[in-house]
Amino acid sequence: MSTPEELSRALKEHEESDYHGLWIWQYIQDIVFGGNDGIVTTFAVVAGTTGADLPHSVVIIMGIANLFADGISMGTGSYLAKRSERDNYERLRKEELFEMEDHPELEREEVRQMYRKKGFTGHDLERAVEIITSDKEKWAEIMLNEEHHMDKDAYAHPITHGVLTFISFAIFGCIPLLPYLFGTARESRFTVAIISTFVALIILGITRSYATRERLIRGPLEVVSVGALGAIVAFGVGVFLKNLVGVVL
Structure with missing residues (x-):
């Protein structure tokens, strides 16, 4: 039988070997969503302007403008969402603490009923x-987790969520623009943009699959499908508007 020290050491080694224990993993949703939106929206700009047969300078200007405008919007949106969730958590925590002071026996009975449903009986x-009601802060934290399924760590750093969303958006959003920024031959720019975007979407999809532990094929398939749909629609709209208004630049 293992000693407590051996069990503690084994648990620590397990946590260190599990990639879900890495600090970055709590922000993987921001990275994947930010990156996916960056690629899809920027490639939609590239596809739309290409469909309208606009010069590559217009593609670059509109693409970079999209990177900053939409990227900032995504980043601030992520920050505000997490901050709102954190504020809501704090509000509910204060309500729980107030109820513990105002109706302590009722709140203890609530804990008792909760753990009776989990199979605890008698002395246990x-x-x-x-144990739970001996520390009011921990008690409130447990009640929020059990009753509202809220974890304080998920809302601890809203600024980090916003910054990582923006960075991911900007990095992945640059990918469809690279062929237009670095002198790729005119006739192959859009093709190179399609290929590089496709590869980046697959990488994001695989990352999402690992993060959610879903089937490996599902993440890339869904991410690529959404990206392809956006590109097809944008390209089609560009062609349609060119023919409709007779744009010739």
């Missing part, structure tokens, strides 16, 4: 209630 149940 009463001991669990005693």
